[in-house]
Amino acid sequence: MAFDPVPLFFVLGFLARLARSDLKIPGQLYEALSIYLLLAIGLKGGVELAKEPFFEVAPKAGVTFLLGVLIPLVAFPILTRLGRLPRPDAASIAGHYGSVSAVTFAVALDFLRAKNVPFEAYAPLFLVLLEIPGIIVGILLARMGNLQTVRWGPLAHEVLLGKSIVLLAGGLVVGWLAGPEKIAPLEPFYFVGFKGALSLFLLEMGLVAAGQIDALKRAGVFLTVFGVVMPLISATLGFIAAAIAGLSAGGAMLLATLAASASYIAAPAAMRIAVPEANPALSIGASLVVTFPFNILVGIPLYYFVSQQIIG
Amino acid sequence: MAFDPVPLFFVLGFLARLARSDLKIPGQLYEALSIYLLLAIGLKGGVELAKEPFFEVAPKAGVTFLLGVLIPLVAFPILTRLGRLPRPDAASIAGHYGSVSAVTFAVALDFLRAKNVPFEAYAPLFLVLLEIPGIIVGILLARMGNLQTVRWGPLAHEVLLGKSIVLLAGGLVVGWLAGPEKIAPLEPFYFVGFKGALSLFLLEMGLVAAGQIDALKRAGVFLTVFGVVMPLISATLGFIAAAIAGLSAGGAMLLATLAASASYIAAPAAMRIAVPEANPALSIGASLVVTFPFNILVGIPLYYFVSQQIIG
Amino acid sequence: MAFDPVPLFFVLGFLARLARSDLKIPGQLYEALSIYLLLAIGLKGGVELAKEPFFEVAPKAGVTFLLGVLIPLVAFPILTRLGRLPRPDAASIAGHYGSVSAVTFAVALDFLRAKNVPFEAYAPLFLVLLEIPGIIVGILLARMGNLQTVRWGPLAHEVLLGKSIVLLAGGLVVGWLAGPEKIAPLEPFYFVGFKGALSLFLLEMGLVAAGQIDALKRAGVFLTVFGVVMPLISATLGFIAAAIAGLSAGGAMLLATLAASASYIAAPAAMRIAVPEANPALSIGASLVVTFPFNILVGIPLYYFVSQQIIG
Amino acid sequence: MKTRATRQLVVIIAEEAIEGLLTTDVMRLGAHGYSVCEVRGQGSRGSRSGEWEAAKTVRIEVLCSPEVADAILDHVLTHYFRHYAVVAYTFEVGVLRPEKF
Amino acid sequence: MKTRATRQLVVIIAEEAIEGLLTTDVMRLGAHGYSVCEVRGQGSRGSRSGEWEAAKTVRIEVLCSPEVADAILDHVLTHYFRHYAVVAYTFEVGVLRPEKF
Amino acid sequence: MKTRATRQLVVIIAEEAIEGLLTTDVMRLGAHGYSVCEVRGQGSRGSRSGEWEAAKTVRIEVLCSPEVADAILDHVLTHYFRHYAVVAYTFEVGVLRPEKF
Ligand SMILES: Nc1ncnc2c1ncn2[C@@H]1O[C@H](COP(=O)(O)O)[C@@H](O)[C@H]1O
Ligand SMILES: Nc1ncnc2c1ncn2[C@@H]1O[C@H](COP(=O)(O)O)[C@@H](O)[C@H]1O
Ligand SMILES: Nc1ncnc2c1ncn2[C@@H]1O[C@H](COP(=O)(O)O)[C@@H](O)[C@H]1O
Ligand code: NA
Ligand code: NA
Numbered sequence A, B, C: 001m002a003f004d005p006v007p008l009f010f011v012l013g014f015l016a017r018l019a020r021s022d023l024k025i026p027g028q029l030y031e032a033l034s035i036y037l038l039l040a041i042g043l044k045g046g047v048e049l050a051k052e053p054f055f056e057v058a059p060k061a062g063v064t065f066l067l068g069v070l071i072p073l074v075a076f077p078i079l080t081r082l083g084r085l086p087r088p089d090a091a092s093i094a095g096h097y098g099s100v101s102a103v104t105f106a107v108a109l110d111f112l113r114a115k116n117v118p119f120e121a122y123a124p125l126f127l128v129l130l131e132i133p134g135i136i137v138g139i140l141l142a143r144m145g146n147l148q149t150v151r152w153g154p155l156a157h158e159v160l161l162g163k164s165i166v167l168l169a170g171g172l173v174v175g176w177l178a179g180p181e182k183i184a185p186l187e188p189f190y191f192v193g194f195k196g197a198l199s200l201f202l203l204e205m206g207l208v209a210a211g212q213i214d215a216l217k218r219a220g221v222f223l224t225v226f227g228v229v230m231p232l233i234s235a236t237l238g239f240i241a242a243a244i245a246g247l248s249a250g251g252a253m254l255l256a257t258l259a260a261s262a263s264y265i266a267a268p269a270a271m272r273i274a275v276p277e278a279n280p281a282l283s284i285g286a287s288l289v290v291t292f293p294f295n296i297l298v299g300i301p302l303y304y305f306v307s308q309q310i311i312g
Numbered sequence D, E, F: 001m002k003t004r005a006t007r008q009l010v011v012i013i014a015e016e017a018i019e020g021l022l023t024t025d026v027m028r029l030g031a032h033g034y035s036v037c038e039v040r041g042q043g044s045r046g047s048r049s050g051e052w053e054a055a056k057t058v059r060i061e062v063l064c065s066p067e068v069a070d071a072i073l074d075h076v077l078t079h080y081f082r083h084y085a086v087v088a089y090t091f092e093v094g095v096l097r098p099e100k101f
């Protein structure tokens, strides 16, 4: 049996760190690859967006946005009631799961391309639309009752102009303005090299995730279980949203993956400023150490399988 | 209408920084891309140089060198008389405009390649030849009257062995020694990926340039206008030199672009040591915040248009 | 005559540093390229390994391993008797020469590919097998008589989980698990770009090696001569081992190159911890400033020539 | 050695997430400048390797008058110590051009 | 300015090869944390540019009690000074939350 | 805590363009070593982000005798303060192996 190498790179990094190898990630390589991947995703989506009529895309975008609002509202009571977590922690974690992980999305994209499954090529737009609402809802949940304490100005700035949004949305706009023909000479750099860059990034993510094992210990059993169950719930919601929006099997699988993924870049940064009393170890332990590997290794093939059963 | 994506990346970076996004450039990615671009330009030029007879290239090189001497001599009186700038500042700025910007050249190269316009393929040699004389003339202008205060030894070392000269000239020599056949296996890395790397570098340049907006404020209205007018004057001189040297339309456009471009790496470093009393904010404000974007967005298409009218 | 550009990049870096150019290596670019090269070598080897029956490879691996044990045992008496070096220094240097340089191997691989010479494609396995035994033998030589002072636990950890082993062996396993078909989409990133990345790395190695010229001065004449003669002895042993193992001409050339190469990453790190009283300037002066350039510029073509004479 | 004018050096080691907040506060409280370098480290909240966004730590140093130093330290104590990974200390140094700080 | 509780800041500049050994030792000797930054430099063993593995240098700073500071410095003196490129110094600083160190 | 021999630590924060000049001067004035780390920061000449060549800043620290410290600081004052972005300060530290500095 032949394994897909991309997740194997994650496993390699994870095991290397667990075994306390001295293999380290140059911090700026991590940043460089992350800039590259976000831009590449955005560019590709933008090129495709140029081909779509607006009224085709708009309703699907609306449904996606609502999904981002819904997921944290579902997660929050689970965290407070079942997990008995204090409000700020529950709200912060809910926000992480409402938002998304671009790298998880990238792995799903790569998975579909490898299988030659067609999908709505403007799907990166969903990624942009899902990044923010979950974070905002999380903050609102944390600050219910004393909303006046939230400094919305700086927060909006932080969230709307965070680096991932700027690169994704910026890539979308550049791709859209340039169109397929003018983007073509950028293909070797941004598209042909994509899978390789992704594999290197996953190696690094493996090291990072295993480095946060301590956080998981602090997070405890409940959050470990939550990190596996919540993506399944969110993916289900994602499939429902996809059905409402009338997406193809490939598109539904991507939306389910996005829904199932939890943020480990934008949400931690925003929550740290907006909800400082939430313990970051809890949300990072769950989202990065449990949910991220779960989606990469189990979730994506599973969502793909389901998408083929119900739509394909 | 389809836009060329390369300048759009610059605009994206510029706007992101203006909007105070937290998108940051990993400093070492900036350095890595800059090493890569300089080497790639040099290699390509060296390969082509191997095909040319020496007596073909030598007179053109001579004219190019003189152009580098001339431009600061034209810029200096404009800066002292019209701009009423003190001698050291005027001399330093003149030196910046006498020298060149390799990235502006790279964008022009890419522009011609995209349009399939032929040009003298050893043009990178011009880039090497134009980098230094302007800086030397600038320093001479600053130190007129007390030339004995200049420490020529360290200065020559600093200028001749600056990293951009070493990489460009080194690339030229390697390309020339290896020849087209042996360089071929390096093509995917250095040439096919070139435009993508350039696009990423321009994103970073956009962030850098917008980060220097303060310098532009200190530079004031005169230098802002100078930053647009001077490239037009230099480009005109460049076209005249190209006519004398008998370059093709493509070659003339490249020489005009080089003439119009202002240094923001080699000249600032050299001037900082040789003319410390010159305020670096002035030269950087003009060259990086005004002239660089002007050339990328307006100048290059303009010089191309002119080259086609007068030679093509 | 057309030169191979890859060694020219080394020469360029070397000369630039000797001339005290300000060209610097971004440290994280060095690390990034080193991670990339090791992974690429491993992956390629792993893919090929998947095709070989175990009993084909096992005896060759055994011979290779013994070669790694033998080389330091040959080098040690030369260093103590002829060189009159103190035991710790002699042992440490012997360990460096028993271990290997992955970049030297990469240059040899590239050399064979450029000439279309076939070789045992699982050769990267030899690289993994040769990295460690030499280091262990070196430490044993240093600690003969008081072996109980060696802290074997941490040492084994340091050596077996050093970054180069993890990346090489990890790449082998990933390549082996994924197989040729699944690795194919990673080709443009890891294999097509390989030679370019190698050229950039060699530029950096040139800078690094020339920066260690001081170390060579401390190492003195004996070690300078040793740095040229020892690779010739080891290469001879490598050819003998290759004959015993029944390798092809290409494979023999690779094994000779590996034998001749001296470690400048894994061995220095391990020796610094395990044999702190050994002066690192001596081993680095010899291995990095003499043997590395010797192998790149003279050794590899020589070993190739010999391999063609005796086997090809 | 020569007697020199003295000022306080305040050092704040904190998670990078609040670098922007801290430097803005420092300037608002009367400092005329600061320098930041990236560090990795370990403390009561575990190890911070600096490998990815949320694991980054910065070391901010501010040369300032004793009054401003007090203001900065008190501000850090009230606003950041409770919820953030922060360490702060101060000591006296001899400076050139004391009027600059 | 306010009077503050004092602690010692110990700074160790050493080749990166022994960073792991040093930080483990520092914690074992009673420190509750440390911060590391990468430096380049020059000293009696020549120039260390930081460009590749064996040329890297780190600067480790540890805020701790005077007793722990003594223990750390003595340990460095006995175990590392002879064979490694190491520099170490200490000075007194005013701290917030002294109980943390 | 133990009494230790003391030396001066001199810290110079300056634009990277003059790192080479400064470190050469420092050694010429009698120091036996120095350590450099890269910083970003803000001061009277605006913000220096370190993102590109001309915006880089370095922090140079030199452990030396009081006499050498004086010589370095005076030299910096005369030669660099006027035209360059430079900050410098000094303080006393306890050292191991005082003869080294
Ligand atoms: N005793 C200490 N000495 C030096 N740095 C420390 C110390 N304690 C903590 N730090 C730094 O401050 C960061 C946050 O500390 P903490 O909040 O204790 O986890 C750590 O990651 C270290 O970089
Ligand atoms: N006098 C000094 N001041 C500051 N740092 C120093 C000094 N001497 C040595 N160092 C640092 O310590 C490292 C090792 O020093 P050494 O063992 O003297 O070669 C050097 O590379 C410098 O980074
Ligand atoms: N008060 C200060 N405290 C710490 N660092 C400073 C201070 N003022 C300036 N700096 C540093 O020195 C550099 C140059 O300062 P300046 O010449 O004032 O612009 C700044 O970019 C900072 O990195
Ligand atoms: Na989600
Ligand atoms: Na010019």
Ligand code: NA
Binding pocket: C071, C096, C097, C098, C099, C100, C101, C234, C258, C259, C260, C261, C262, C263
């Ligand atoms: Na060897």
